[in-house]
Amino acid sequence: MTIYALARTARLDLESFAHDCGIHPDLVLRLVRLGLLDAEQDGFGGPWFEPSQIAQVARIQRLRSGFSLNYAALGLVLDLLDRVSVLEAAARHRPRRTGVSTWT
Amino acid sequence: MMADRDFYEALGVSRSASQDEIQRAYRKLARKYHPDVNKEPEAEDRFKEISEAYDVLSDPDLRKRYDAFGADFRQVPDGVDPQAWRRAREYEGAGAGARRTAGGRPGTGTGGFRYASASTEDIDIDDLFGGIFGGRSRREWGPIPGADQEAELALTVEEAYHGGRRSVTLAGAGGQRSFDVNIPAGVVDGQRIRLAGQGGHGSSGADAGDLYLVVRIRPHRRYRLDGRDVSFTLPLTPWEAALGATIPVETPGGEAKIKVPPGTSSGRRLRLKGQGLPNPRGQPGDLYAEVEIMVPPKLSAEEQRLFEQLAGASTFDPRKRP
Numbered sequence: 001m002t003i004y005a006l007a008r009t010a011r012l013d014l015e016s017f018a019h020d021c022g023i024h025p026d027l028v029l030r031l032v033r034l035g036l037l038d039a040e041q042d043g044f045g046g047p048w049f050e051p052s053q054i055a056q057v058a059r060i061q062r063l064r065s066g067f068s069l070n071y072a073a074l075g076l077v078l079d080l081l082d083r084v085s086v087l088e089a090a091a092r093h094r095p096r097r098t099g100v101s102t103w104t
Numbered sequence: 105m106m107a108d109r110d111f112y113e114a115l116g117v118s119r120s121a122s123q124d125e126i127q128r129a130y131r132k133l134a135r136k137y138h139p140d141v142n143k144e145p146e147a148e149d150r151f152k153e154i155s156e157a158y159d160v161l162s163d164p165d166l167r168k169r170y171d172a173f174g175a176d177f178r179q180v181p182d183g184v185d186p187q188a189w190r191r192a193r194e195y196e197g198a199g200a201g202a203r204r205t206a207g208g209r210p211g212t213g214t215g216g217f218r219y220a221s222a223s224t225e226d227i228d229i230d231d232l233f234g235g236i237f238g239g240r241s242r243r244e245w246g247p248i249p250g251a252d253q254e255a256e257l258a259l260t261v262e263e264a265y266h267g268g269r270r271s272v273t274l275a276g277a278g279g280q281r282s283f284d285v286n287i288p289a290g291v292v293d294g295q296r297i298r299l300a301g302q303g304g305h306g307s308s309g310a311d312a313g314d315l316y317l318v319v320r321i322r323p324h325r326r327y328r329l330d331g332r333d334v335s336f337t338l339p340l341t342p343w344e345a346a347l348g349a350t351i352p353v354e355t356p357g358g359e360a361k362i363k364v365p366p367g368t369s370s371g372r373r374l375r376l377k378g379q380g381l382p383n384p385r386g387q388p389g390d391l392y393a394e395v396e397i398m399v400p401p402k403l404s405a406e407e408q409r410l411f412e413q414l415a416g417a418s419t420f421d422p423r424k425r426p
Binding site: 022054055058062063065066067081092 | 252310
């Protein structure tokens, strides 16, 4: 029988997440409601956040203050930027065709 | 450096530009250089520059002061006559060993902005950036971590094979930066090397973003890469191809010997298993020698005779259907 060690998943509760992001918990909840942040719900309905979402909040903050975007438009901008990165990464992996053979 | 550049020049507008023109120029440039849109390390500096220029030129009072006093406008106390200021500066500049910083009064102008005239070393990048990302909406946001950046790292096939240390110089926030990067052996085209904390600056002491070096493998005169598999063309004489031979070849990892089996035709791929690019996490790539049979462009009398003899004796017809 294989015994699995209990792995602690790195998740942050609302208060610690808001603290680490330097924003008010109400604003965090608002970003979740707007679908700009991913949160998981525990059995009591409270949100839990992956640490990677801190970088997402920073991105939201930079884009919002840089372009005076409202939150609804931010969702679109974030999605489009993500799609552009995926396409750019795919373009990088595709062999570039120069002449007949692809010399790399 | 950015503090030296004229604000109008930074936005690419004339000194007589209207508020609309200034706004339009700023919006266009901001879309191009915003650190979340443009991942090049230089973009952050450029974005700070245009944001600072816009902050000043979009405010009619600040713009008036900037027009009157130039780059020192933040240090000039209220009510100073521009003409008198200019004369005083010229006088000061003419004096031996005159310092241009005029005392470097901190905290004049907008919230906590430290500014030190034309000399650039006193500017606190963190403060400057805080002014841009935290400044306008400070009530809502706290410190904002910096954005991730990407730069290209061009490597030769040999460098990708062997890995090792390499010095990389990039333009970035606060001038040029050099990094000693440890390149793992067997990096492939498009792979990203992460330099933690070397990306865009955070505001008000927040963490910096990461810098990703995206590996780009330079075209090579001999090798073609497909992931970690390396192919190259192996030219053979007709007799080597017909009789078989052991040929020494250059590979990215050094010299190797390839055994060509008898009866090898052009286009055959001979595989040297595991001789492609190494893989730190698994199977290394393979090396493929693609056979190309070459004929002497001019035959000697002896070669001519032997080929004719072969033509007479051989019944081989590659065009005959099996």
